[in-house]
Amino acid sequence: MxxxxxxxxxxxxxxxxxxxxxxxxxxxxxxxxxxxxxxxxxxxxxxxxxxxNIYATMLKSNVTHTIGVIMPDSSNPFFSEVFKGIDKAARENNYQIIIMNSEGLYENEEKFLKTLLERRVDGILLFPMQKSYEDIQELIKEHFPIVLVGREIDGWNVDEIFSDEVKGGYLATKYLIEKGCKKIKMITDQLYNSASYGRLQGYKKALKEKGLTFSEDDIKICEGIHEGYHVKAGYDKTMEMIRKKEEFDGIFCYNDLIAYGAIKALKENNLKIPQNVSVVGYDDIAFSKLIDPELTTVKVKKFEMGYEAFQMLYKRIKSKKRDNSSTRKVLDIELVVRKS
CATH class of the missing domain: 1.10.260.40 (lambda repressor-like DNA-binding domains)
Incomplete structure (x- = not known):
């Protein structure tokens, strides 16, 4: 020593x-x-x-210069890219990060929130996965600094930053229609958060505008998606549609990973992309320009989402005001047209 x-x-x-x-x-x-x-x-x-002795000083001042981040799937490149933005903003403000992976499970999310509070973090960035938000309600009542990332909860006084999901789903489906697709399926995550609901609403809106008929059977919900399972879910749902001889010439996927699985299944069944079936993903993660064919997808501002999420949290931590005011930031999206 x-x-x-x-x-x-x-x-x-x-x-x-x-x-x-x-x-x-x-x-x-x-x-x-x-x-x-x-x-x-x-x-x-x-x-x-x-x-x-920085730690002693932090304890005395009740400030730890540490935040907690709870994300649902650390294996998904989307969340890794969002985290890069969080990390950059945190380092610029001399903050450390405790990161926890909930694996998309509510019980983990609830447990990790308690753990982070016990470790006296100054604030929390949370990617909430479930429609049940009792764990967050108590923090909001106590005016604890928390920002919801990538999700929104209508009617709550909580800081949120998320993308325009309805617009994203609409643009993806509209593009498929403009490419000549008449029977478009949607492969989606479970409908338990604003992202999945928003993208579904955009999908339905585009179909209705163009007068295309669809049924609830055209919406393929991947039950039990957990960490690292998205590619397999996309593959399984597409194989199921092919086995059942369902009619389709376009697939809108909840995210790029699901799209990768769908493309694999189509190729294995000698269906050409996009000649026989067009595929559109969502998120525009780095691999999407490298696969064959290059994936057309909805681009989300991932780095900006993370960077601005930290800035919102930092502002809340520094604020002397503890009231029911809240900030709601919606990030715009765009369609990136490639070859799928």
Whole structure:
């Protein structure tokens, strides 16, 4: 153990001939201290190899400079790219991050929220997965700094940042229609959050506008999707449609990973993309321009979502005001046309 580990402010006070309180004020940049005295104390601290006990200071001030991030699927590149934005903003503001992976399970989400509170984080960024939000309600009532990322809850006084999901679903489906598709299926995640509901509403809106008929059977819901399962879910649902000889010439997928699975199934059954079936994904993760054929997809501002989510949380942490006001930010999206 180095010598600096044993140096205390009492050691510095004795050498400087001042009180412990004076040393504390000098090292914590308090204004009520003589500049010459402050300079002298800082010089002695440096000579002795003093290292400030940041953790003790945080406990005393009730600020830990740490936030918690709960995301549903760390294996999904979408969330990794959002996290890059969070991480950059956090580092710029000297914040550390505790990241937890809920695997899309409500019981994990609830448990991790309690864990983060026990670890005294200053605030939490949460990607909520379920329609049951009792765990969040208590935090909101207590005005604890929390921002919901990628999801919205109507009528709640909570800070949120998310994409225009209805527009995304609409643009994807409209594109398929314009490419000549008449029978468009949608393969979606379970309908338990605003993202899946919004994309579905956009899908239905585009079909209705163009006068195309559809039934609930055209909406393929992937039950029990969990971490890392999206590609297989897309594959299984597409294989099921082919086995049942369902009629379709277009598929709108809830995300790019599901689209990868759909494309694999189509290829295995000698269906050409897009000649026989067109496929559109959602998120525009990095791999989507590398697969064959390159995936047409809805581009989400992933890095910006993460970066701005932290900024919203940081503003809430720094605010002295603890009331029922909230900020709601909607990020625009765009369709990226490739070859699928």
């Amino acid at each position: 180095s010598r600096s580990s044993f140096v205390t402010i009492k050691d510095i006070a004795e050498k400087a001939g001042v009180s412990v309180n004076t040393v504390s004020r000098a090292l914590n940049d308090k204004p009520d201290i003589n500049p010459q005295t402050k300079e002298k104390i800082e010089k002695i601290a440096q000579e002795l190899g003093y290292v400030k």
